[in-house]
Amino acid sequence: MWIMIYALMASSGEADSVSYSMILPGLVYGDVLESADEWMGLFIVDCGHWMLRPVNLECIPEAPPLYEDERPAGTIVILPDESESPLILVSSSPEVFSPGPVPALTESRIQLPADTSLCLASPEIEESSLSTTEEGLFLAAGGMTQRVTGTFPGTGPQSPFLSLVWAGDMDGDGRLDLLLDDVDNDYLIFSWDLYLSGEAGPGELVKKVASFYDVYY
16 A cells, blocks of 8 residues: 655755755655655654654656646655655655654644743653744743744734644654744745754754745745
8 A cells, every 4th residue: 555645845954964854745846855865754653652764755757737837847755655644754864863763742733822831841851841922932941942933923814823743852862853834924835844952053952954835826
């Protein structure tokens, strides 16, 4: 049994000497597939339990558009060996992610409206908190605070919004990693950003290493 996954625009990131790529289930645009050799899927195993495991990708070029003002052709990504779809697919060079269970603090997406505080803690991950203010989203842990993004969630139908898609320890360092949906303008349909603690620099708790997004066309 195989799964076809539909994704959209991906952008790779680089932190120090490591390059990262991320795609969501879907139709992919750009050269992110060409720049990554091996991919791992983040799968939910059961309630509150997640796992990283290698996946095999098959890539099928999309048919060219009929008209000039249509989206350019992308690549359809197929997972021929999987019966379930992963939350995301990640790749790094050199390899950072290890297959196996992944400690996680969330089971599903959590909306982050204005003036919200959220405590994230487990025996396996350093206690952290997220809070939204007029200056953006802040992450605090171990006596340090970092502004992760300047997006301030609004209340209107086209206002900026934030949500915590996933939180856990993806890179295995015992500290919090984040997957955020950070839509800061009305051109974006969604924008998923992956932040890893293992790539944080001085004065940082996490660093954004890869993004995946779609825009109105």
